[in-house]
Amino acid sequence: MSALLSIHDLKSYYGDFQALFGVDFEIAEREIVAIIGANGAGKSTFLKTITGLLKAEPATVMYKGRPIGGLPAHRIVADGIAMVPEGRRLFPSLSVEENLLMGAFTKRAGRWDLARVYELFPILKEKRNSPGTSLSGGQQQMVAIGRALMSNPDLLICDEISLGLAPAVIKEIYEALEKIVAGGLTAIIVEQDVGTAKRVSQRLYCLQEGRVSLQGRSSELTHEQISLAYFGV
Amino acid sequence: MMIWVDAVMQGVLIGGLYALFAMGLSLMFGIMRMVNVAHGDMVILMAFLGLLMTEAFGLGPFAAMAVVVPIAFGIGYVLQRGVLNHTISKDPLRSLVVTFGISIVVQNLLLEFFSADTRAIASGGLESQSVALAGNLAAGVLPLIIFGSAVLLTIALQQLFGNTTIGRAFRATSDDPGAAALMGVNNAHVYAFATAIAIGILGIAGIFHGMRTIFSPTDGPAQLIYAFEAVIIGGMGSFWGTLAGGVILGITQAIGARIDPGWGVLLGHVTFVLVLLFKPNGLFPKTR
Numbered sequence: 001m002s003a004l005l006s007i008h009d010l011k012s013y014y015g016d017f018q019a020l021f022g023v024d025f026e027i028a029e030r031e032i033v034a035i036i037g038a039n040g041a042g043k044s045t046f047l048k049t050i051t052g053l054l055k056a057e058p059a060t061v062m063y064k065g066r067p068i069g070g071l072p073a074h075r076i077v078a079d080g081i082a083m084v085p086e087g088r089r090l091f092p093s094l095s096v097e098e099n100l101l102m103g104a105f106t107k108r109a110g111r112w113d114l115a116r117v118y119e120l121f122p123i124l125k126e127k128r129n130s131p132g133t134s135l136s137g138g139q140q141q142m143v144a145i146g147r148a149l150m151s152n153p154d155l156l157i158c159d160e161i162s163l164g165l166a167p168a169v170i171k172e173i174y175e176a177l178e179k180i181v182a183g184g185l186t187a188i189i190v191e192q193d194v195g196t197a198k199r200v201s202q203r204l205y206c207l208q209e210g211r212v213s214l215q216g217r218s219s220e221l222t223h224e225q226i227s228l229a230y231f232g233v
Numbered sequence: 234m235m236i237w238v239d240a241v242m243q244g245v246l247i248g249g250l251y252a253l254f255a256m257g258l259s260l261m262f263g264i265m266r267m268v269n270v271a272h273g274d275m276v277i278l279m280a281f282l283g284l285l286m287t288e289a290f291g292l293g294p295f296a297a298m299a300v301v302v303p304i305a306f307g308i309g310y311v312l313q314r315g316v317l318n319h320t321i322s323k324d325p326l327r328s329l330v331v332t333f334g335i336s337i338v339v340q341n342l343l344l345e346f347f348s349a350d351t352r353a354i355a356s357g358g359l360e361s362q363s364v365a366l367a368g369n370l371a372a373g374v375l376p377l378i379i380f381g382s383a384v385l386l387t388i389a390l391q392q393l394f395g396n397t398t399i400g401r402a403f404r405a406t407s408d409d410p411g412a413a414a415l416m417g418v419n420n421a422h423v424y425a426f427a428t429a430i431a432i433g434i435l436g437i438a439g440i441f442h443g444m445r446t447i448f449s450p451t452d453g454p455a456q457l458i459y460a461f462e463a464v465i466i467g468g469m470g471s472f473w474g475t476l477a478g479g480v481i482l483g484i485t486q487a488i489g490a491r492i493d494p495g496w497g498v499l500l501g502h503v504t505f506v507l508v509l510l511f512k513p514n515g516l517f518p519k520t521r
Binding site: 074102147 | 407416
């Protein structure tokens with residue numbers, strides 16, 4: 001099984017502040033990997049580096065066997081890595097449908113189009129002409145996920161998609177996500193909620209202060225191991 | 234009574250020209266939050282390019298437009314991609330200082346090549362033709378053409394922004410450049426394309442300005458003021474608002490000039506200050 005994305009010794013900086021200290025990471029095709037960690041552990045930094053929003057040495061991020069570290073974000077999404085960003089980041093002056101269409105900006109071919117997204121989230125079809133930011137939190141998250149799918153990615157990255165949502169809505173979102181990956185997608189899920197992260201993923205990484213503090217098969221890791229890796233001692 | 238109707242009509246027509254000056258300014262501010270201080274000098278630069286086409290190559294003014302607009306578009310693209318993109322930051326001072334510098338450079342290059350003489354673009358008698366209207370009124374053919382162009386361009390820009398992929402990308406990038414990049418939008422290109430359109434419009438506006446009146450290399454800043462005032466009066470983010478802002482500015486100037494010839498420009502400025510005082514977002518700000 002060859003890796004779709006492999007990251008080796010990734011270091012990342014905000015100015016003089018170092019946020020990542022040599023992270024190693026791998027994900028194979030059709031795998032779902034969760035990343036957990038406390039606030040400030042470096043999860044979002046890690047994702048921003050993969051998606052090109054932060055600079056990195058080219059060879060530290062290998063995707064489909066090619067170095068993509070430091071490529072601009074718009075090139076990386078065209079290569080098939082899409083992100084559902086933390087806080088959703090919908091475009092406030094665009095309608096729901098226009099937000100979704102922005103996802104298709106790269107014109108990457110694949111199975112996802114407006115009709116498929118509306119099939120997955122029927123409520124969005126009803127609200128297609130409303131401003132994206134007038135929707136409820138859960139519905140906005142659906143738009144953000146749909147928008148990422150519209151780029152027909154090979155690798156979908158979800159950054160804290162349950163943040164600030166009601167438990168019932170979180171359940172609904174994750175059920176949709178299961179349907180999505182069942183269609184043959186690779187996904188990285190970043191979660192604060194360890195229970196959810198363990199349940200949806202096959203493997204799990206825990207970050208702590210910019211380093212990988214634990215990794216393994218989600219079903220085999222014990223609660224004690226995780227809390228130790230999560231909080232340190 | 235009739236002289237006031239006439240003043241309003243002439244004001245509306247000149248307002249079309251102000252709107253042409255202002256559209257690009259509004260577009261650049263809307264998408265990049267960037268104020269192009271050299272915008273007025275770009276008007277004059279395009280007027281001189283038009284003059285060059287008509288005098289050196291013997292083109293008619295509208296043929297000159299067909300040549301100058303693509304040149305202006307190219308200048309806008311290269312200027313943004315090569316220089317102004319590097320000034321975009323949270324600090325608005327950077328782009329202000331750089332475009333201020335460009336303003337000085339453009340003025341001095343024009344002085345160097347064309348001298349300080351006032352010039353005009355020959356429009357083959359078009360400038361003196363008029364259409365007779367009811368009640369002894371007459372509207373100049375050239376001002377009518379200019380106003381018509383402004384309306385057409387407003388419709389075109391509104392369509393471009395509302396109903397095209399690049400228009401959506403413009404609005405998305407304006408909302409959140411980082412998120413737009415995650416969608417595959419190359420911000421550097423989108424910004425350059427926006428400025429290309431903004432300066433491209435000046436290819437039309439500059440030549441109309443040169444056909445309508447005389448101009449000289451240091452006239453730019455005055456045009457910039459009118460463009461600014463039209464944008465502020467109309468409200469940011471709507472091209473119809475910008476057109477309305479230009480028209481309102483034109484009307485107040487024309488009415489002022491009828492009261493006293495020295496009051497025309499002044500009354501325009503006063504209107505601008507009043508709008509800024511009582512409706513700082515402009516009269517027709519973007520609704521959503």
